[in-house]
Amino acid sequence: MLYREALNKAIDESMAADESVVILGEDVGRYGGSYRVSEGLFSKYGEKRVIDTPIAELSIVGNAIGMAIAGLRPIAEIMTVNFSLLAMDQIINHAAKFRYMSGGKMTIPLTIRMPGGVSRQLAAQHSENYETLYSSIPGLIVLAASNATYAYYGLKSAIFLNDPVVFLEHELLYPMEMEFKELKNFDPFKAEIVKEGKDLTIITYLKMRYDVLEAEKELRKAGIDVEIIDLNSLRPLDIETIANSIKKTKKCVIVEEDHKTGGMGAEIVAQIQEKCFYDLDAPVLRIAGEDVPIPYNRKLELLSIPTPDKIVKKILKWKAENGI
Amino acid sequence: MLYREALNKAIDESMAADESVVILGEDVGRYGGSYRVSEGLFSKYGEKRVIDTPIAELSIVGNAIGMAIAGLRPIAEIMTVNFSLLAMDQIINHAAKFRYMSGGKMTIPLTIRMPGGVSRQLAAQHSENYETLYSSIPGLIVLAASNATYAYYGLKSAIFLNDPVVFLEHELLYPMEMEFKELKNFDPFKAEIVKEGKDLTIITYLKMRYDVLEAEKELRKAGIDVEIIDLNSLRPLDIETIANSIKKTKKCVIVEEDHKTGGMGAEIVAQIQEKCFYDLDAPVLRIAGEDVPIPYNRKLELLSIPTPDKIVKKILKWKAENGI
Amino acid sequence: MNSARVKKFYYLMKLGREFELAAKREYMKGNIAGFLHLDIGQEAVSVGTMQAFDKGDVFTHYREHVLAIARGMEPKHIMAELFGKKTGVSKGKGGSMHLFEPKLDFYGGDAIVAGHLPIATGCAYARKIQGENAGVFAIFGDGASNAGAFFESINIASAWKLPIIFFVENNYYAIGTHISWVSPFVELYNKAKNYMPSKRINGMDVCEVYNAVMEAKEHIENGLGPYFIEAETYRYEGHSMSDAGKYRSEEEIEIFKRRDPIENLKKKALELGIVDEKYFQEADAKVEKVVNEAVEFAASSPEPEDYELFEDVFCKECENALP
Amino acid sequence: MNSARVKKFYYLMKLGREFELAAKREYMKGNIAGFLHLDIGQEAVSVGTMQAFDKGDVFTHYREHVLAIARGMEPKHIMAELFGKKTGVSKGKGGSMHLFEPKLDFYGGDAIVAGHLPIATGCAYARKIQGENAGVFAIFGDGASNAGAFFESINIASAWKLPIIFFVENNYYAIGTHISWVSPFVELYNKAKNYMPSKRINGMDVCEVYNAVMEAKEHIENGLGPYFIEAETYRYEGHSMSDAGKYRSEEEIEIFKRRDPIENLKKKALELGIVDEKYFQEADAKVEKVVNEAVEFAASSPEPEDYELFEDVFCKECENALP
């Protein structure tokens, strides 16, 4: 199943099952979504429930909050995470706070989908990972789908949770063919152990999962038995799964595409050292994007983010430096 | 000197020295600023340079960027940091990226001042610390003034730097009478060692400086000789000063008012463990705001943020737990 | 002028006024803190609108006590909220700026200027597709009419013919900023008139406000799309308790005080003989009692418990699902 | 119609068209990547506006190659930027969407829809207080006319009587969304007409565009405040290279192609006898040469060096000051 098909299936089935589910965003309707995620939904569910909006992100989210208050379950699509900055006030000051500041009276069952990440030469204004802008906010749930299975189950969970969820997708994953696993039990907040291993824990999420999987092959050749954890949920963070792994491996690397400073890695390191200080054999290594806006030129673009090759090199260097 | 007077003096002298310095924001002109920071400037410099804007934060920052492009040195005041979410797109997608994406051709000498923090019972939409929303962004400089001396010198530096600076102030500090030190050499990016000590490093910034100073008195009574570092600059982070202190004390606590998850503390911990892993006797302790929106009720509000009393208790507990 | 209606208007406006005067006193005593925005002078708007718009959803900003009272919220639960008590409408977590009561379709209480307008617009969209024609009432200040959120909302509401009334309380000031400095025109219905029927009314006259909203309500109920009303009004007090309002001349304030909505309604009703003096005395007495009870209730109510700090971040079901 | 001017218009429009056709070819070959938005069909707007607005500051969005050429930027440096080369106008860091040239007062190249409008407005404020009356030209699409940033800008420009021309290229589509679905009216000058002089023109006619901007320019230069022009136009291609543009009927595209700005200018000039066939042949040959040279220049230019990744985050002086 393609990644985007899994998302489409989750939305389609949710809309079929529950009349109150609606989707809104730029080009989500007649056009089928700029990444084809909402393809076919307009003709199936009609213009009332599949809503083409103007280019007005503040209103896309604001309108969706209003719909949620009125009893609908809106899925707001922000065309890419970059434009979500325009909707930040609605997401943070409104969606995330209404329940609390009303003493629990307001319920905002809202899903905000955002494609993001460094795609291919889209330059600084179209290539961002802003996950920590959301994962640092009380009142929000932040999920990040790296694969078709989680895309499907995670998005369905998001739609039917009664609280606001920021649902992150990665632009390079949409056309990828992926294995789809039928699940009996699904917990959207649980990290996935992608591969078990005993020497080293690598924590990652979204598209970097695949770069880590590539890197793992090389590391295996170098005799390192890696355990790979895909976070799935960025807020809350499944620190249990992480801590259990580190108790076993004693060593941890975080691979994220986002700029290093202030990225997800920072919070993960902070929680790890709180939970596993005495378990660690070496400092946690953060492999992340460089602290620069993303350049257009392909060579520079690739230099700005982790690649399988760089992941391997950095890990080997770090091991050598720390004598582990 | 009052904290707000130091800020006023910095703006006043900058405007007197350089015609291109202008200030814009809601109520900054005839009203004198909602925290009286721009008092007197309207009558002195006139409406062309002291600009009362509509309530349109996106435009306040956007307009200021345009002024900067035209050769002015604008100081944009966002009435409080909470409203800066509306200007996020201009700050991050524009101010922070224009230079890079133009290959160095565009220069944006812009200062964005933002009062923030948990003041007194202003509730969830008016009580935030959003510093990591900015300190995680390449292309921005983020300064945080905890005292009159830094307020004055730091703001002047910000105004005359040729890159965009987010300048954070704390609402509770404005009316505080503070010592003002004349400085010969000033580096806005250097952290301040507020107090030297040998047993324990406490890192803090903005209003928490004063809570830490209070707590220090108690800790001293308990025989702990604390070193206190006030960051001043949140991006870049003066990790040298931090690392040097930890090499000496072997123990570190971070005190921040912001919500713990994804706060400044996370990045600081991450950098500390990168630089000082083998120096630390215990995990770095983060004392921070709780992960909830800020409640109106005073008792709950105080429970949601660090106080001198809580700082002392948490440090003593942490010491005991780690046998240090 | 209908006698029963005038009585209701008078009672609610008076209750609003006295409630706020009491709140002001309690603020000075330190029983209320934070930002307290008084509606004094603007009661005709709060009462006239809510009496006319008696069904449908209401979205408002932080200057909202009288609106909430006129909508039917209990004064004692509002006062308790101002006191930050557990018995407050938002359990003491919201305060003056954040009154919410879904049971009355009253949705805050938003302290981000114009922030509630896209939300109200989205709610109107939902009501339209749900086939509920009572629609939405969104009220905001002159200052909000310069915000992107406002403009996007009138554009969308008009494009999609949504059942929503936009009601701007033009009291000329956004804190210390006069609308004429920051808007090309002071008559704000000009901002909407290309998008929807728009009119300017005297917001110091509760009957005029009531009639205008009744008309607007009919318009939206008939599926004719949005409607815009600008009411000229004035706040006698500063912007909030932390503002002395010194940027306005005594004369200007006097001019509006002469148009006081409560006094003038009473005078007119007496002149026309539709309500007698006795009613007003009784109403005033009742108001006094209700307000006193509200203050007592608030004062004697318990504080929230410590554990409540961590409640209401998410709904129970989510909280349980979370690790 | 003045012969010299017609020649200039023709040459620049043709250059724009051929430049973009070359860019399209190079994109297919893989020499250009990312988002490439072609202006084909809209050249009358890009050329007419820039020929009229020959002083002052220009702010634009991502569909900008022809505008940049008409402003005087070297085609080869633009093409090199599209190739991501060190010799590109933005050193290969910006790409097609981010062309900047402060020497020509040409400020991008903004890929956030409507994001450049508050910036242009602030620049106009600065020009006003600096006493430079050439003012500012801000161009954007129909899609941008629904954004809060657009509305705030016309409100502020009007309130402060700023020297700025707002120019909307109404090509009816924002990617696949027709303006009629998301705006209450398709004639977008209605959004501005309460705020400033506003008119709608035929954007397929370069002379009409030129004349309208000349008129607007006079207006802003005389300190009369902002001016709004809506030009009806059309892009023949999809939104960007990743969009096939299938949401539009062949007929619709044909109707506009019949109004092609380049062909029609040529035809008219020949009919009127103000420019002869020979000029057009020479111009076409020159265009071909310039475009070929641009492609060769781009192809043979070096890539940026690795270390450049870390340059231009801050200005040198700041970089040195930073720890």
Ligand SMILES: Cc1ncc(C[n+]2csc(CCOP(=O)(O)OP(=O)(O)O)c2C)c(N)n1
């Ligand atoms: C987005 C935003 N910016 C600034 C503020 C600070 N602020 C609170 S009320 C206010 C003035 C609003 O004036 P108006 O809309 O006219 O309403 P009024 O207070 O007159 O009822 C301002 C600037 C805010 N709450 N939200």
Ligand SMILES: Cc1ncc(C[n+]2csc(CCOP(=O)(O)OP(=O)(O)O)c2C)c(N)n1
């Ligand atoms: C704020 C924002 N939202 C969404 C996008 C994605 N996007 C890029 S171009 C575009 C359509 C713009 O249409 P229009 O303004 O009519 O200009 P045109 O492309 O027709 O020239 C959209 C939605 C964006 N770049 N910025």
Ligand SMILES: [Mg+2]
């Ligand atoms: Mg007002």
Ligand SMILES: [Mg+2]
């Ligand atoms: Mg368009």
